Amino acid sequence: MKMKVNSLIQYFEINKLSTVEQTSEKIRRRTVKSTDIDYVKKIMNDVKKNNDKALLKYTSKFDRVKLLPNQLRVNNKEIKEAYSIIDSEIVKELKILKKSVEKTEKKIMKLFSNFVNDVEIRDKRSYIKYNMVPLESVGCYVPGGKAVYPSSLIMSSVPAKIAGVKRIIVCSPPSLDKKINPSVLVAADICQVDEIYKVGGAQAIAAMGYGTNSIKPVEKIVGPGNIFVYQAKKIISEDVGIDLPAGPSELLIIADNSADKELIISDLFAQAEHGTDSLCGVVTTSKRLAKDLIRLIQERLPQIERRDIVSKSLLKNGFIVYCKSMQECIDFANDFASEHLEIMTENQDSVAKEMTSSGVVLIGNYTPAAFSDYGLGTNHVLPTGGSGKFYSALSSIDFTRRFFIAKTTKEKLKNNLVKIEKLSNQEGLINHGESAKARFVNENVKSISKKNN
Template sequence: MSREIIQQITLRGLRGLQRVEKDVREIIEAVRTRGDEALLEFTRKFDYVELDPNVMRADREDFEAAYRSVRPEEIRALKRAASNIKRFHKNQLQRIRFEQTMGGVTLGVVARPISSIGIYTPGGKTAYPSSILMCAIPAKVAGVERIIACSPPSPQSRFNPHILVASEIAGVSEIYSIGGAQAVAAMAYGTASIKPVEKIVGPGNVYVTVAKQLLSRHISVDLPAGPSEILIIADEHADPKFIAADLLAQAEHDENAQCILLTTSERIGGEVKRILDQTLASSTPSPVSRVALEKSGLIAVVHDLQEAARLSNEIAPEHLVIMTRDPGSVFKAIRNAGLVFLGKYSPVAVGDYSAGTNHVLPTGGYARTYSGLSVRDFIKTIGYVRCSKTGLRRLARETATLAEIEGFQAHSNSIKVRGIL
């Protein structure tokens, strides 16, 4: 794979951001200064919906109507997924707290939740109730008291019923029919109808991403999450049908989705290309999938699995799938990835929906420095120290000495005054 191709892939996170920054700044300022009036104006302009300010927030009737329109098996699927997500994220929380005691000195860390968060969940061409589960449940597990959500309306409906049902299952306190950069600004600054929150999470389009970046000096935000990405590492033992299916699955997310196969086998690469070409020639794939694969699809034959792992680390994909005879050995070489799927029976779709891991993941190469959304995003850790007299005596001399080296005599005296030295 050429250096030019790698550079083009690794710079993907910058595409389109500067193009919309001026517009997003204007939207943010309008919401900050004009509040609800600006929200209604932008909803009319971008969503083609004339919204009544008194019905921006979902009420009990909206939820009851949503439950009537969502099929029982869909509600059961949402509840099962929610249960798995809750279980996984509870385990994360248990690993954050600890305490150690040695020689009269006790050190520890406790977790305290953020008091309020806002979730952005996309509307666009389709709605994503799974994103509500992925954002709200870890916050609920962390102990966040107020969880609100914003999702754009459509000309057909103020609220998507699946979004409302998922919101109630996940424990969302308030949900508003507002979308785009204006929703992010409203959650950050507050309006007459929407009280501000302390942190904003959730994926969105380029306008939402830029709004979160611009507002990050004013409010805490989560990771940069843009168009979906998949990178598959495969050897000659992989099943090309599975590979093609996983590439197509991610391609249907977004026209800018990135779909890459790195394989050590020319046979596997050729067979995957044949299946994809055959599928694209049929009426099966969506127009979105066609555009994504034509624009950002790539199959590359590499020398060995070590080279595949090295290239994957440079690209730092959102989703990494390892379909090799021994996926665990390849995984040991992986440093940069949002979420890794090991083996041929671990499709990305289970991580997207039901396994329990979080699907809000860093894209655009940000997996080099960011992790996926977790309970840690909704808590602050507070360390504590408790010394007995014996414990302080054990630490006193080096503490006083180091303080005096740095010229802080009062620090040293705060030890001596306790009659320890």
């Protein structure tokens, strides 16, 4: 059952008529429009066909900035100028944020590399080894618009550097002054990004995936964005790799009567200010808490900064879900698979252990989503749209390829000929068996060089 409590935020109850799964799907369905996909496909096909000409057209249309082809790429002069504009304290904090991400990613890469290197099976007649190499090139998308995200650039490019990627490029929409925000340029320079382009939206994803006159294509595209970037990455994934469907920002808070209402409201406002398409909500075992939150949202909204964006976001996508038990709250959270999940309950650590699908799980009053965005050490490029059920947070592992290397001897192959023939014949792949047996046909023996065995 859904009950419209007021004009600002939607209220749902889990019951026999509206299960956990049905309620989760109902909330998410409100945020997706099929027309968005068609529109994005049109933009991407245009970029694929018309290259830079299409990029300049959409930059003029969406960003209201007219660029020449030679202005698409950021030059060294613009980067130096950015340092003269941005406060030195911000530069310092960006460097500290980079180091915190590096610390986590170096640990991940070291442990994962050791794991891969340990995967080796060897006997006298054969060996199998698991191998890992970095990707050659990666494109990082950095959102723009009403907010700037140098932190997202750091979260995307640092893991790629740690993995050993040779070419890292960044695309971000320009401001009306035909420049990318100076904090983004400084962050790119701190992270030793190779190329920076003044392109945003779905057209930037198309440019990095298909390539244009000015932008060489990459092997993988990473980074968060709005619903159009989200759809563009899903489309481009047929041609190049993507990290995950990182679309409009999300926050779900599990709360009970022990939760601090003011902190819940504060965190909802913080996440909702990302944009009017942000998806923020609470799942609780307390009807009283739900009622209090609805009242407090109305009371606090007029007092906050960026209230226009926050109010539109909550009106469009905000929600509160009431469950009869904490287990129902847990089931809802796992089915909803939010980007960020905060837990403000009694027995917080026990609840956290039952979480299986959120991008990041943040436990207690002193681990807000804002800290995970700025310096906690976790990566804030996270799966959205419910994709946390099968995607994970971005890490250095995502910028590598893993594959097997194997070698065997004539004797071992000969001992397995019958097995190969039986199994391949059973699957109707007759030539597989013949291929293996060809190594032992008398007239072919002399043509096989001994030095290759």
